[in-house]
Amino acid sequence: MLAPYIAAGNISVKAMWHSAKRVYEETPEIEFHRSIDTFLKQLIWRDFAYHQLIHYPDIIQIPLRKQFADFPWQGTDEQLVKWKRGQTGYPLVDAGMRELWETGMMHNRVRMVTASFLVKHLLIPWGEGYGWFKNTLLDFDTANNAMGWQWITGCGIDCAPYFRVFNPFLQSEKFDPDGEYIRKWVPELSSLQAPYIHRPWEAPITVLEEAGIQIGETYPSPIVDHATARKRALQAYQEVKGK
Template identity: 65%
Template sequence: MKKVIVWFRKDLRLHDNPALWEAAQQGAIIPLFIWSEQEELDYATSETARWWLHHSLMGLERELESHGLNLIVRMGSNLEQLMLICEQTKADAVYFNERHEPSIISRDRIIAGKLLSCVSEVQSFSSNLLFTPEKMLNQKNEPYKVFTSFWKKSMRESVNYPLPIPPSIIPYNEALPSLQVEELGLLPNIPWYDKFHTYWEPGEKGAISRWQQFADEGLVHYAKESDIPSADAVSSLSAHLVWGDISVRSIWHAAKRLRDGKSDEYRQSSIDAFLRQLVWREFAYHQLIHFPTILNEPLREKFKEFPWLNHEEELEKWQKGLTGYPLVDAGMRELWETGVIHNRVRMVVASFLVKHLLVTWLEGSKWFQQTLVDFDPANNAIGWQWVAGTGIDASPYFRVFNPTLQSQKFDSDGLYIRRWIPELAELPVPYIHEPWKAPEHILTEAKIVLGETYPLPIVEHSIARKRALEAYGEIKNS
C-alpha cells in the first residue's frame, strides 16, 4: 500500500480537495501543514490573515481527526520539512494543490524537482481557481486585459465539478513529531483580534454554514442589495476562500444550480451578479499570474511618475476613520472592528485616499494587507489598481467618488453610519451625510461639537477633486 503525503496549503478543507481525493485512492494518507514566515511574506506580515489561518488550521485538525487522521504540523523551510518527513515515513508520493502567487509558483517547481530524490511520485492539482489560466486567453493568444471580455469568455467555459469528501480514508498510523498549531506563533502578542470571534467562524464548518445561510436568504437579493452597506446581502465568503475553507468550484456549481432552477428573471440576474464576483476574483488571479508586478508597481507606466503628496498625518486620519466624511470613516472603523469592509464602501475609502488625499495606493494596499481578514494578494492588488486608475482594466483616474453623494445614495437612511460612528447616531438625515452643514441647534441636540466630538472634513471635496485632476493632467500630458 502506498504512503502519500498530502501537503495542505491554501486548501484547508476535506471537500473538493483533489490532492486528498487522489491520495485516498492510492493508500495511507499523511496530512501535513508547514508554516514558513520567510516563504509566506505576504501573509506573515498580515496579523489578520494569520489570525484566520490559525483558526482555520484548528478547524482542519478537527475535521481530519473525525476521519481518523492526525495533522502533522511543522515550521521552517518547506523543502527541508518535506524532505525530512519523506525520510521519516518512507513515503511513496507527495500530493498538493497548486498555488498561484508568483514566488510560490517558482518555489514549488524547485521543491517538486528536489522531492523526486526521495519519493517516486510528486503530483500537483488545480483547486483554487475555476479556470485553467492557459485556457483563458483571447483570440490573439494573450491574457485578457478587460474584465468584461474575461467574464464573457468565462460564461462559455466549463468548470470542473467539485469532488466529495473521500468515502474511505486510510490513515498513516505511526506516530510522527508534530507541533501544536499554537506553537506556530500565528497569533499576535497583543490580542486585539479577540473581537473577530464575534463576527467570524474560520474553517470548513463555518464556511459551509455561511454559504448555506447566504444561499437560502441573501443570494436572491444580491443584485439589488449588495451595494447597500447596512443590508446583510453579501456572502461574507471571501476570507474563507483565501485559505480554502470552502471550494470556489463548489460555490460556483451550487449557485449555477440555483440559477438554472429558477424561472424568475430577477433571481437569475441576482445570481449572475454573484457569479460575476467569483469571476472578478478569478480575473485578479489571472492578472497576477500574467503580470506579477501588479503587487507593487502600477501597470500603467505613466503612473510611476504620479506626483503623490503622501502626507503621513492625513494617512493616519484615514486609517483611524477620522477624515470628517461619515461614509469613509464608517468604512474604516468597520474594517478595524471586523476585519472586513463592505465592498461598495471599500471602493469609496480607497478612492478617497488616492484621489482626495493623493496618498499612493501602495499605502492603502499595505494597510488593507495588515487589517483585512480576507486579505488576498491578487484581489487586494487588482482592487487598488482599479480604484487608482493604474491597472490595465481600471476605473478612469478622473472618476473621483464624491463620498457625500455615495453616502446619500447607498446609505440613505444613515443606518451604516450610525452603526460604526456612534457619535453621529442622533444626527438626522440629511445632515448625517454632511455634518458640517447641520445648523448649530441640530448639532447641539445630537450632542456633536464639530472639531471635537467628530472632525471637520480634512479636505473639501471640490478642491480635492480639482487637485487630483491637475495631478493626473501632469502625467497624462508628459
C-alpha cells in the same frame, strides 16, 4: 461574508459556481437571476485578478501603467493616520475604516469609496492602502487586493474611467439614505438624522447642538474639501496623462 473562507481555501470557488448555476436553473424569478449573475461576475473578476498576478507579478508594488510611477503624490503621514483611524470627517469613509479595524471586513462599495478617498482626495500612494488592507482584512487576497488598488487608482488594467473620483457623501446618500451604516460605526453621529448625517458640517448649529455634536471637537472637520480635492486630483491625473 464568504470572502474570508474563499481567501483561506475553505470553500471551493468551482463548487460555489456550480451551486449558484444550479439554483439559477431551478428558480424562475428574474430578479433572482440578476442577483446570481452579479455574484458569478464577482467570481470571474476574482479569476481575472489571478490572471493579472500570474502575468504581472510586480503589480503588488509597481503600477501597470508606467507613467503612474511619477504620479505627483502630495498626502502627509498625518492624513494617512487619520484615514486609518476613521477620523477624516467624512462619515462614510470613517464608518468603513472603523468597521475594517473592528471586524476585519468591509463592504465592497465602501472599500471602493475609502480607497478612492485615500489616493484621490488625499493623494497618498496606493501602496499605503494596499499595505493597510493586507494587515487588516480577514479576506486579504494578494491578487484581488493588488488589482483593486490599481483599478481604483487608475494605474492598472480595465480602469476606465481612470480619473473617476468617488464622492463620499453622494455615495452614502445613495446606498445608505437613512444613515444606518454610519450610525452603527460612527456612534458620535448616531443622534444626527438624515440628510445631515451624510455631511454633518452642513447641518445648522441648532441641529448639531440638539444631537450633542461639535464639529472639530466631538467629530472631526473634513480633512479636505471635496471640491478642492477633486480639482487637485484631476489636475494630477491630467499631468500623468500628458506623459
